[in-house]
Amino acid sequence: MAKGPRPFQEKMTLFWHGHFATSYEKVRDAYYMWRQNELFRRLATGNWLDLLTEAGKDPAMLVWLDQAQSRKDHPNENYAREVMELFTLGEGHYTEKDITEAARALTGWSLDQEGQKFIWRPFIHDNGEKTVLGKTGNLDGDDFLQQIVAQPQAALFITAKLWNFFAGEMPSPELNAGLADFFRSSGNNFKPLMRVMFSIEDFYSPSIVRNEIKSPVQWLIGSVRMLECELPPPLVSTNLLRGLGQDIFAPPNVKGWDGGIAWITTNNLIARYNQSALLAQGDMSMAASLATGPAKNPARVKQIQNRMRNMREGGVNVAKIFTEQERSNKDLLMAALQKRLLQSTLAGPRQQTLREFLDGKTELDDNDIRDAIRLVMSTQEYQVT
Amino acid sequence: MKNEITLQTRREFLRRTILTSALSWTVPTFLANTFSALQADAMDRATQITTGKDSTILVVLQMAGGNDGINTVVPHGSDYYYKARPRIGIKADQVLKINDQIGLNPGLKGFRELYDQGSLAIVQGVGYPNPNRSHFRSTEIWQTASDSDKFEKYGWIGRYFDNACSGADPTVGVSVGRQMPQAFAAKTPKGVSVDNPQNYRFINSESGDDGKMMEQSYRELNGQMVEENSGGSIGGISGLAPQSQRKGSVMDFLERTALDAQVSSDEIRAISARVDTKGAYPGSQLGNSLKLVAKLIGGGLPTRIFYVSQGGYDTHTNQVNTHQRLLQDLGDSVKAFTDDLKAQGNMPRVMVMTFSEFGRRVSDNANSGTDHGAAAPMFVIGQHVKAGLLGQYPSLAPADLYQGDIKYTVDFRSVYASVLENWLRTRSEPILGRKFQPLALV
Numbered sequence: 025m026a027k028g029p030r031p032f033q034e035k036m037t038l039f040w041h042g043h044f045a046t047s048y049e050k051v052r053d054a055y056y057m058w059r060q061n062e063l064f065r066r067l068a069t070g071n072w073l074d075l076l077t078e079a080g081k082d083p084a085m086l087v088w089l090d091q092a093q094s095r096k097d098h099p100n101e102n103y104a105r106e107v108m109e110l111f112t113l114g115e116g117h118y119t120e121k122d123i124t125e126a127a128r129a130l131t132g133w134s135l136d137q138e139g140q141k142f143i144w145r146p147f148i149h150d151n152g153e154k155t156v157l158g159k160t161g162n163l164d165g166d167d168f169l170q171q172i173v174a175q176p177q178a179a180l181f182i183t184a185k186l187w188n189f190f191a192g193e194m195p196s197p198e199l200n201a202g203l204a205d206f207f208r209s210s211g212n213n214f215k216p217l218m219r220v221m222f223s224i225e226d227f228y229s230p231s232i233v234r235n236e237i238k239s240p241v242q243w244l245i246g247s248v249r250m251l252e253c254e255l256p257p258p259l260v261s262t263n264l265l266r267g268l269g270q271d272i273f274a275p276p277n278v279k280g281w282d283g284g285i286a287w288i289t290t291n292n293l294i295a296r297y298n299q300s301a302l303l304a305q306g307d308m309s310m311a312a313s314l315a316t317g318p319a320k321n322p323a324r325v326k327q328i329q330n331r332m333r334n335m336r337e338g339g340v341n342v343a344k345i346f347t348e349q350e351r352s353n354k355d356l357l358m359a360a361l362q363k364r365l366l367q368s369t370l371a372g373p374r375q376q377t378l379r380e381f382l383d384g385k386t387e388l389d390d391n392d393i394r395d396a397i398r399l400v401m402s403t404q405e406y407q408v409t
Numbered sequence: 410m411k412n413e414i415t416l417q418t419r420r421e422f423l424r425r426t427i428l429t430s431a432l433s434w435t436v437p438t439f440l441a442n443t444f445s446a447l448q449a450d451a452m453d454r455a456t457q458i459t460t461g462k463d464s465t466i467l468v469v470l471q472m473a474g475g476n477d478g479i480n481t482v483v484p485h486g487s488d489y490y491y492k493a494r495p496r497i498g499i500k501a502d503q504v505l506k507i508n509d510q511i512g513l514n515p516g517l518k519g520f521r522e523l524y525d526q527g528s529l530a531i532v533q534g535v536g537y538p539n540p541n542r543s544h545f546r547s548t549e550i551w552q553t554a555s556d557s558d559k560f561e562k563y564g565w566i567g568r569y570f571d572n573a574c575s576g577a578d579p580t581v582g583v584s585v586g587r588q589m590p591q592a593f594a595a596k597t598p599k600g601v602s603v604d605n606p607q608n609y610r611f612i613n614s615e616s617g618d619d620g621k622m623m624e625q626s627y628r629e630l631n632g633q634m635v636e637e638n639s640g641g642s643i644g645g646i647s648g649l650a651p652q653s654q655r656k657g658s659v660m661d662f663l664e665r666t667a668l669d670a671q672v673s674s675d676e677i678r679a680i681s682a683r684v685d686t687k688g689a690y691p692g693s694q695l696g697n698s699l700k701l702v703a704k705l706i707g708g709g710l711p712t713r714i715f716y717v718s719q720g721g722y723d724t725h726t727n728q729v730n731t732h733q734r735l736l737q738d739l740g741d742s743v744k745a746f747t748d749d750l751k752a753q754g755n756m757p758r759v760m761v762m763t764f765s766e767f768g769r770r771v772s773d774n775a776n777s778g779t780d781h782g783a784a785a786p787m788f789v790i791g792q793h794v795k796a797g798l799l800g801q802y803p804s805l806a807p808a809d810l811y812q813g814d815i816k817y818t819v820d821f822r823s824v825y826a827s828v829l830e831n832w833l834r835t836r837s838e839p840i841l842g843r844k845f846q847p848l849a850l851v
Binding site: 235236237267269285286288289290291292293294295297298301305307371372373374377378380381384395398399402403404405407408 | 579584586587588589601602603604608609610611612614615619622623626627629630631633635659660662663664666667669670673674
């Protein structure tokens with residue numbers, strides 16, 4: 025997302041990762057998690073039924089929601105329930121009977137552990153007649169998913185969720201109906217839907233622009249792009265994100281991440297302010313607390329941490345992002361800082377504080393400008409997008 | 410954000426003194442009646458004022474994952490127990506016996522000591538009607554104290570804050586960790602979250618005068634609630650959407666959180682530097698959390714509710730050793746905590762209450778673990794706790810089970826009601842939605 029040629033695809037991949045929230049904590053297989061992620065990337069803006077079906081048959085999901093253990097004499101209802109409750113329809117749009125019948129239909133979907141792939145086991149499939157969401161017959165998993173997508177509620181549900189992810193709020197019923205209609209008429213394909221979503225006026229309404237709290241991933245990626253600096257090494261980045269409350273590949277539960285103001289607690293907010301020192305100033309002391317080494321040798325870990333605390337590495341290349349005039353003229357710098365980091369302005373009193381900070385220095389050197397960047401990143405305005 | 414202590418009438422003064430000082434349990438009956446009448450009177454006026462530094466404290470301890478109550482408070486006298494759990498049943502000679510019917514898991518030595526000292530109450534068979542076996546749904550039910558078929562937006566502790574703690578310090582609720590539990594969700598958001606006091610501050614990369622300037626600017630940026638529509642631009646920036654088009658809620662929330670963070674950061678760090686703890690805490694997350702709580706209490710932070718969490722109880726496979734280790738962590742951490750409180754002289758003010766989102770099934774499963782169940786025990790620890798057994802141990806007889814689970818004998822909201830009314834001294838009905846009969850817990 026930070027440097028690749030297809031940031032939107034990456035963002036959609038992140039959306040699907042949160043939507044089908046599957047955690048490494050249970051799957052315990054890096055290959056499966058990677059495979060699932062690749063699937064999301066490949067079908068990120070594809071067709072809803074295709075994505076649903078492939079995601080349901082993907083090894084990570086088979087393990088995560090226990091479908092791999094389901095069999096006709098003992099069907100496991102976990103996947104059947106969650107696919108309707110959380111992934112496609114939402115509570116209230118199916119019955120408990122639908123769940124038990126769907127679980128029967130899904131039997132036979134299983135995991136070939138050795139081959140590390142989906143396998144259809146006809147001997148454990150319940151061949152009896154079932155009725156799910158109004159459809160009757162000797163249904164299997166594919167039939168079940170098809171029947172789900174045929175429900176009007178399916179389009180409403182997923183379009184609302186996408187809108188909420190990108191706009192930061194749930195759509196009004198009228199907007200939702202409009203988006204759902206369009207989605208269905210396009211054959212339940214996401215590419216046209218997203219194109220429409222980003223081009224309608226509603227998306228740019230004042231109540232939406234700059235009112236969504238950035239998720240930790242958005243915070244990190246956005247910062248790295250705006251500062252035009254490198255993403256920290258993977259271990260530091262994942263620990264950083266975890267410190268901000270988002271454990272990539274390990275969402276807290278099958279509902280994914282709540283998002284919105286849930287990202288902000290006193291602890292997380294202070295953490296954001298401190299991590300900005302890592303990015304803006306190259307201050308490694310925060311990374312020191314993140315580079316948790318093997319607990320077996322705490323003395324060595326402490327040694328490394330102490331060394332890191334005194335390091336300054338990188339930090340923003342100020343000349344790269346601000347022109348010479350901007351760097352030498354405080355008025356221009358104020359404007360440039362706010363434009364680059366906020367695409368907006370700070371509230372009056374905060375602008376004043378920032379200005380006073382700059383005025384406290386006679387000549388501004390690179391370090392001072394980095395400090396100013398760090399301060400802007402330590403404001404409330406910086407947390408929204 | 411100061412606590413305002415208004416002593417308007419002599420009645421109110423008397424009410425406050427006697428009913429809010431946690432030590433005077435020996436009020437003669439006739440006076441007690443008078444004062445409960447006075448309290449009822451004051452309750453009608455619905456103003457409850459927290460008294461800050463000397464008020465009672467509740468520590469809520471979440472056992473996350475669904476604790477297997479049947480292997481925690483072990484019914485060693487029951488044949489059904491051993492029949493249902495051929496793989497994971499705990500032998501009678503290993504159980505820390507309480508009586509000839511039940512005892513504690515061998516890992517709970519710490520709790521056993523507290524029980525013998527008269528500081529531990531075991532509330533048996535706690536659950537609710539129509540139990541839900543989904544982790545997050547059942548956790549939500551416990552956190553919001555809702556009926557299992559209803560959805561509540563705010564948490565029970567949040568509603569307590571709304572009802573009884575308006576104007577209180579942001580640290581009136583402290584959650585040890587990075588997230589705020591749903592229990593804290595309130596109309597007027599309150600509470601702070603912290604896990605490491607060292608990092609709970611603006612870490613300055615500059616030193617000397619530069620450092621001072623950074624620090625000062627940071628404090629100014631985050632130390633105020635700016636009024637709406639003040640997003641004017643000093644530098645003449647044109648063509649940019651003004652920040653002031655905020656909904657009021659998001660920016661407001663951010664500002665308030667920033668302010669709370671600053672205020673609480675100063676308070677908490679000062680205490681953390683000053684106060685030392687002596688208890689023998691395990692080096693676990695729970696141990697560290699309770700150690701921090703002990704410090705904060707010892708340092709006089711005006712908190713009323715602390716929230717800590719211990720994870721790992723979702724024991725679907727090979728549970729015996731894992732479960733015992735978790736319980737040992739629990740028992741030892743709480744014991745160390747109470748030791749510190751006693752050394753500080755704060756033991757009379759504090760009560761610890763554990764809960765879990767559900768218990769586990771009576772029978773063990775093919776993987777020597779257990780699946781999600783229903784009712785389970787709660788532990789309540791404190792000097793003023795009526796130690797012993799409360800509620801009834803649910804029957805394990807197959808005929809008495811409901812879908813393979815034991816039936817609850819105590820609704821968890823009764824336990825909440827007991828804590829709210831008899832410990833936190835506030836009416837429970839507005840908070841829980843209706844009247845739940847408190848237990849004789851305190």
